[in-house]
Amino acid sequence: MKLNLTRPLVVFDLETTGLDLVRDRIIQLSYIKVMPDGEERRENLLVNPGKAIPQEVTELTGISNDDVKDAPTFKEIAPKLNEKMKDCDFAGYNSNHFDIPMLAEEFLRAGIDFDFSKCRLIDAQTIFHKMERRNLAAAYKFFCGRKMEDDFTAHRADEDTEATYRVLMAELDMYAPGVQ
Incomplete structure (x- = not known):
């Protein structure tokens, strides 16, 4: 199915030093900017967070302090990102709960008040959860x-x-054989 766009759509993901919006920083920003005519523009940026990347983040992402030591800081790339992303809508996975707030915080720290309230925010995880029910009835059908x-x-x-008891017992059978 082709996207029916009236504005550019930035499909993006972030890797960060952690999950705290105030203390943590972006270390990688990747996006595909899809234009209304279907043209796609891709960019993958490593970002120097100005702080050490925790070992568990390096193990998870494969991004080390050495990888970002010569990369620009978010503040250095923010003006160009602002220009590339203004008047766009945004999409991601779990983006409304993490990536958008983190990106907004980084823009604010860089002195740019990027107004996400004027953007449509499409979260693929929210769509997935709405379309693929995750309630007790769905769990009962899946496990029982x-x-x-x-x-x-x-x-x-x-x-x-x-x-719920039957689902729990089936989960134990499926995920933890021998555990009682």
């Missing part, structure tokens, strides 16, 4: 192989408790 409504009356605490 049956429709919950065939075995229980929904929204009855005693029956939801029984279904």
